[in-house]
Amino acid sequence: MNVIVFASRKGGSGKSTLAAHLAAQVQKSSKKCLLIDADPQGSLTLWHKLRGTNEPALKIANRSVTEIINAARRDGVEWVFIDTPPNVSAVVDDAIKNATMVVIPARPGVFDVNAVQDTILNCRSARKPYAVVINGAPARRDEVESPIVSVAREAMAKFKAPVWSGQITNRADLLLALAEGDGAREYAAEGRAAGEIAKLWAAIERSIRAIRGTVSASGAMHKQAA
Ligand SMILES: Nc1ncnc2c1ncn2[C@@H]1O[C@H](COP(=O)(O)OP(=O)(O)OP(=O)(O)O)[C@@H](O)[C@H]1O
Ligand SMILES: [Mg+2]
Structure with a gap:
C-alpha cells in the first residue's frame, strides 16, 4: 500500500486541490x-x-x-491520499510518519517558497521521501516557463529540495472540476489541466516505484534537483 501525503504549512498552496485531482485520476484506473x-x-x-x-x-x-x-492496509487498499491542514501539528506529523512519499505543493512566490522549509525539515527528520510541486503557476509560453517559476526553482535549489520538473498551471478548469466533484480528466479529458495532472501522477508513480526499489531512482521526482 502506498500513502501519499499532501503537506505544507502554507495555506492555499494546493494541498486539497492536488489530493482531489490525483485521487480522481487513480480511481479511474480502478485501483x-x-x-x-x-x-x-x-x-x-x-x-x-x-x-x-x-x-x-x-x-x-x-x-x-x-x-x-492500518485498517486500509487490512482491506487491501492500494493508494491512500491524505490531505493535511496548513500548520505544524500532531496530525501532520502523524501523516508524514505514515507516508510513503510526501507531496509539498508550493505556489511560485517568495513567501510560499520560504514557507515550505518547515515541511521539508519535517520530512527530512522523519526520513521520508518528498518532492515540492509548483502549483498555481503562470502558463508556459512556447514551452518556456515563467520567470517566476524559474526564480522559485532557484530558491528551492538553495536548500536542496527536490522539485518536480513539471508544473501545475493556474487553470480555471481545475477549480470548475472541483465544484462538480470531478477530477480534471473527468471534467475535460483532453484539457490542459488533465494533461498536467496526468503528468504529475506519472511522476509520483515513478517515484513510488523507485522508493520500492523496482526502478532506478535517478530522475525520480523525489530525487530531482531544483
Ligand atoms: N492550479 C490551480 N489553478 C487554479 N486554482 C487553484 C489551483 N490550485 C489551487 N487553486 C485554488 O486555490 C485555492 C486554494 O487551494 P487549496 O484549497 O487546494 O489549497 P490548500 O493548500 O489545500 O489550502 P489550505 O492550506 O487552506 O487547506 C482553492 O480555491 C483552489 O481551488
Ligand atoms: Mg486544503
Missing part, C-alpha cells in the same frame, strides 16, 4: 483508493460530497491517521 481528510477545514470532504459517488471512499481523521491506515 482501490482511500482519501483521508485530516484538515478540519474539510475541503476534501466537501469535494467528496459534491462528487456523491463515494468513489474513492473518504475517512475523516482528527488527531491521528494511523488507525485508519
